[in-house]
Amino acid sequence: MSLSGIFHSSPGLYVTQAFFHSLVASIVAEIAVKAWDVRDPVVRQRVFLVPVIAPVFLFPLFRIVSPGRDSIHFRLGTIFESGRWLELEMLGTHPVMGGLAVVFTITTLVFLFQELIPILRHSFESGKPEKAVGKVDCLEDPAIRAAMETLPVLPAVFVVEDDDFLIYSTTGKRAAVYVSSSLVAALTEEELRSAVAHEISHVVRSRHPMLVAAYLLRALMFFNPVVLMEFRRAAQEEEKVCDEFAVSVTRNRRGLVQALRKLYLPPEAPPPPNARKTRKTAKEIEERSHRLNIESRISRLESGGDHDSGVRSLVPAAVAVAVVLINYFIV
Amino acid sequence: MRSKAFGFLAFAAGLAILVIALKALNWFPLIAQKDLMRRYGDYEEMRTALGIRQVFVPSYFPEDFRWPPTGILAQGKPYPAVIMEFERSGEGKPGEIGMMIYQAAEDGFSPGGPLVISRIREQATYPLKGRSAVLEVGSGVKGEPCSRISWREKDLRITVLARLTPFELMKVAESMLP
Numbered sequence: 480m481s482l483s484g485i486f487h488s489s490p491g492l493y494v495t496q497a498f499f500h501s502l503v504a505s506i507v508a509e510i511a512v513k514a515w516d517v518r519d520p521v522v523r524q525r526v527f528l529v530p531v532i533a534p535v536f537l538f539p540l541f542r543i544v545s546p547g548r549d550s551i552h553f554r555l556g557t558i559f560e561s562g563r564w565l566e567l568e569m570l571g572t573h574p575v576m577g578g579l580a581v582v583f584t585i586t587t588l589v590f591l592f593q594e595l596i597p598i599l600r601h602s603f604e605s606g607k608p609e610k611a612v613g614k615v616d617c618l619e620d621p622a623i624r625a626a627m628e629t630l631p632v633l634p635a636v637f638v639v640e641d642d643d644f645l646i647y648s649t650t651g652k653r654a655a656v657y658v659s660s661s662l663v664a665a666l667t668e669e670e671l672r673s674a675v676a677h678e679i680s681h682v683v684r685s686r687h688p689m690l691v692a693a694y695l696l697r698a699l700m701f702f703n704p705v706v707l708m709e710f711r712r713a714a715q716e717e718e719k720v721c722d723e724f725a726v727s728v729t730r731n732r733r734g735l736v737q738a739l740r741k742l743y744l745p746p747e748a749p750p751p752p753n754a755r756k757t758r759k760t761a762k763e764i765e766e767r768s769h770r771l772n773i774e775s776r777i778s779r780l781e782s783g784g785d786h787d788s789g790v791r792s793l794v795p796a797a798v799a800v801a802v803v804l805i806n807y808f809i810v
Numbered sequence: 811m812r813s814k815a816f817g818f819l820a821f822a823a824g825l826a827i828l829v830i831a832l833k834a835l836n837w838f839p840l841i842a843q844k845d846l847m848r849r850y851g852d853y854e855e856m857r858t859a860l861g862i863r864q865v866f867v868p869s870y871f872p873e874d875f876r877w878p879p880t881g882i883l884a885q886g887k888p889y890p891a892v893i894m895e896f897e898r899s900g901e902g903k904p905g906e907i908g909m910m911i912y913q914a915a916e917d918g919f920s921p922g923g924p925l926v927i928s929r930i931r932e933q934a935t936y937p938l939k940g941r942s943a944v945l946e947v948g949s950g951v952k953g954e955p956c957s958r959i960s961w962r963e964k965d966l967r968i969t970v971l972a973r974l975t976p977f978e979l980m981k982v983a984e985s986m987l988p
Contacts, residue, residue: 483888503828510824515817550922551847551883551893559832563839563846566888790814797818801825809832 482576486565494583494702497534499561499809501705504530504802508709511798515790518779520719525795527713528693531706533802535696541807548810558808583702590701601649634682636675638663644742648678650685665741673725673735674742680724684717715772722776736780743773845886853878853894860886866913866968867894870985872978874898875909889915895924909972909982917967925971927956936980939987947976959983 485491508526517523541548554560564575634654639645641659648656656678663671684690693713700706726732840846850856857865862884871877881895891914898908907924930948936959937943943961950956950973957979960969970983 503832506828507825510828511821514820514824515814547922547926552921552923555847555849555883557836558829559836563836566846567839567843568887790817793814794817797821801821805825805829805832 482580483565483573486576486579493538495561495565495579496538496810497700498579498583498703498705499559500537500802500806501530501534501700501703501709503559503806503809504533504798505705505709507801507805508798511794511801515794517790517794519791520716520723522791522794524713524716524720525791526798527709527716528689529795529798529802530709531693531697531700531713533799533806534703534706535699537803537806545807548807554810557810558805560810562810582704586704586707587702589707590698595698595701634679636679646674646678646742648682650682654682654685656682662742666738667734669729669731669734670738670741673729673731674738676725676728677721677735677738679728680721681717683724684721690717718772719776719779722780726780732780732783736777739773739777739780744770744777843887847883847885847891850882850884853882856882856884856892860884860890862886862890862892864966865892866911866963866966866986868911868970868982868985870981871896872972872974872982879911880907883921889919891915891919891921893921893923909970909974911968911970911982911986913963913966913968915965915967917962919967925956925973926951927958927971938980938983941987943983945976945980963987 480488486495508530511517511526512523517526547553554562565573565579567573567575634648634656636656636658638660639657642661643659644662644665645659646657646662648654656675658671658675662674666674693710697706697710722735725735729735840848845860850859853865853867856862867877875896876899879894880897881893883893883895885891891912893910893912895907896909896911898906910921910923910925912919912921927946927948928951930946932947934945935942936945938959938961941961941963943959946958946960948956948958954973955975956971956973957976958969958971959979960967961983962968968986970979970986972979972982974982
């Protein structure tokens with residue numbers, strides 16, 4: 480089957496329209512965030528999840544609701560017809576069609592090697608208990624203990640022997656938080672408590688139905704670069720949501736800020752004298768991006784956080800409605 | 811966090827700009843490539859623009875239908891296809907398309923649109939001046955009688971679809987062939 484045949488088949492139409500629907504949804508989400516100046520990570524996360532979830536359903540939904548949407552008459556009168564761009568010819572080739580095929584292939588490989596395989600490996604390894612050398616008791620404070628007891632899950636917190644600064648959690652039946660011995664030594668008691676509370680929030684929220692559904696739906700869109708990007712943005716907001724949770728439990732912003740600084744922002748080493756400043760390796764760019772993300776979390780925590788309770792449902796709902804209405808006319 | 815009202819206003823303005831930008835993007839391929847599916851003002855304009863050598867047209871029109879077609883849609887790529895729409899000129903709803911004739915170099919070509927057979931009651935092979943045509947009799951979306959006849963002419967698939975009796979439909983189809 481030719482490339483054109485693949486794009487004009489039913490799966491090809493689904494893939495193409497899902498891509499354009501997510502692209503439009505992503506722009507609508509960005510407009511909403513700017514229009515309402517949304518800063519609350521919970522609202523931002525919901526908004527960013529619309530372009531992740533909507534394209535899974537829109538094409539089949541539109542086909543059921545309006546079979547005439549496939550007709551040439553509808554296509555000619557619509558806002559945007561992807562077929563026109565796909566059929567554009569240049570020097571006997573279809574550059575847009577070829578370009579999209581390359582983009583979908585690269586995105587699939589990124590999903591496979593950066594997400595699916597690491598997650599499967601993590602799930603497999605999380606079944607095996609780590610070699611813990613001790614246990615941290617964060618529940619000494621009666622207020623924290625009272626807050627924690629209301630949670631649906633309270634994972635054990637273990638210390639593992641390691642010279643690197645590490646703190647991570649495993650989910651599932653044997654949910655646990657692991658802290659490296661060097662980090663325990665470096666953090667004060669209140670900082671450690673904040674860091675552990677943040678990790679416990681990840682464990683608790685990993686069972687959140689909306690997030691579980693979002694990840695499963697995101698996996699169905701494995702080929703879609705816009706969904707990949709938007710899901711990662713939603714995941715970044717997840718860190719901020721967990722920061723808020725940690726602060727609400729420990730009632731100590733400063734403790735989490737200090738923990739984040741010690742854990743992720745060690746003083747930057749000066750570049751080697753013969754280093755070429757114009758060329759940055761992929762690792763350097765990734766580290767820089769990670770550092771910016773941590774700095775944004777710290778700055779948010781220091782400014783006291785943002786709670787847009789008035790628009791918690793309104794903005795995601797407005798985005799969802801606009802996405803459905805506009806995408807109906809994107810074929 | 812801005813006020814809700816200002817937010818709604820800014821959101822609506824942003825959406826309007828997005829729709830306008832998408833519309834503009836949608837026009838670009840039509841400017842860059844002349845043979846994509848589009849609507850033509852008349853039959854001659856379409857033939858000149860696309861250079862389609864052979865377009866099968868009927869010489870017989872039932873009552874209420876007449877030449878030229880009220881709408882012509884055509885493309886040269888990815889394969890040549892021509893759709894001619896005929897509105898009823900007599901009684902009936904004004905502007906209602908009662909007959910569609912389309913030809914395409916692809917068997918699976920189905921334009922959909924204002925005239926469709928939603929339920930096929932009867933299907934038969936019918937000899938049409940030496941060709942083997944498929945005649946389908948059924949009803950449209952609103953239950954009105956609707957018939958379709960389709961046959962292969964060299965490298966083209968020709969279809970006539972109309973709110974007509976099968977007898978009238980076959981007369982139209984026969985008049986399209988030498």
